Amino acid sequence: MTDAPLIARDVHASYGKLHVLRGITLSVGSAEGAVLLGANGCGKSTLMRALNGLERIERGEIIANGISIPSASRAQLRKARAGMGYVFQQFNLVPQLTAYQNVLFGIMGQRPLGILNCLNMFASHEDRERALECLHRVGLSDRAEHRPSELSGGQQQRVAIARMLMQSPRIVIADEPIASLDPKAGREVLELLWRIVDEDRLSLLCTLHQLDLAREFGTRLIGMKAGRIALDCPAADVARSDLDALYHGQVRVDETLERTAA
Ligand SMILES: Nc1ncnc2c1ncn2[C@@H]1O[C@H](COP(=O)(O)OP(=O)(O)O)[C@@H](O)[C@H]1O
Ligand SMILES: [Mg+2]
DSSP: OOSSEEHHHEEEEETTEEEEEEEEEEEEEEEEEEEEEOOSSHHHHHHHHHHTTSOOOOOEEEEEEEETTTTOOOHHHHHHHHHHHEEEESOOOOTTTOOEEEHHGGGGSSSSSTHHTTTTSOHHHHHHHHHHHHHHHHHOOOTTTOOOOSSOOHHHHHHHHHHTTTTTTEEOEEEETTSSSHHHHHHHHEEEEEEEHHHHHHHHEEEOHHHHHHHOOOOOOEETTTEEEEEEGGGOOOOOOHHHHTTSSSSTTTHHHHHHHH
16 A cells, blocks of 8 residues: 555664564554554554654654654654654653643644643634644543643543644554553543544554454554564454454564573
């Protein structure tokens, strides 16, 4: 799929002697919510950081919104990142700011004056309206003036998603977005993410550890094992045993090193 918003080809990356990404090839199309699965230590987070240009790669190609990430200039990288939303396990909200101000914070990278914008006085009428609209989209209009400490985990993650929507991303990378949430709040966050993928025709790559949720939400499932892609197909074609296999045998990239050390 050469016109996909997010493409990786034969990507290799290492930390010192630890070869973490061992030739990763994948693509995520428009209006596609792909779930990335794999045991802890198989390289998922490293891959996600590499896709976003936060991790240097040694070999291969990454193209995000038409921009080659490994060879991008600083200005191009900024542009590429502006079009890519990132959702973390820890919501990374600013504790001193209200939900509304945290959402305004989402445009920080794209406006001069940075944090002053969030303190409202310098934010344009248009930005303020958009921040309220983003909060509305995640169902939190009535929590605009609350600080993160006054919100539940699920609500905080929804504020983080509203902040990301402020960027108008084409690509969303979500690294274990529900790992800190209870099952009900986790499901609500997934429903929200997949609704946004549909409505805005985004490309979502989302890691999850719950195989049932992966099969329920993912249009495509991509499995990693020890730094390589072990599975990549439509969710409907994946048997439960294929998924279970991702968690057996040598799954971590540092497993052989650990064995030598033990
Ligand atoms: N910044 C880092 N420096 C050194 N090693 C790292 C770093 N980040 C991750 N690793 C190692 O890379 C391997 C893959 O980690 P990671 O990408 O976080 O996997 P996953 O997200 O699938 O759990 C692990 O062995 C981990 O210890
Ligand atoms: Mg991880």
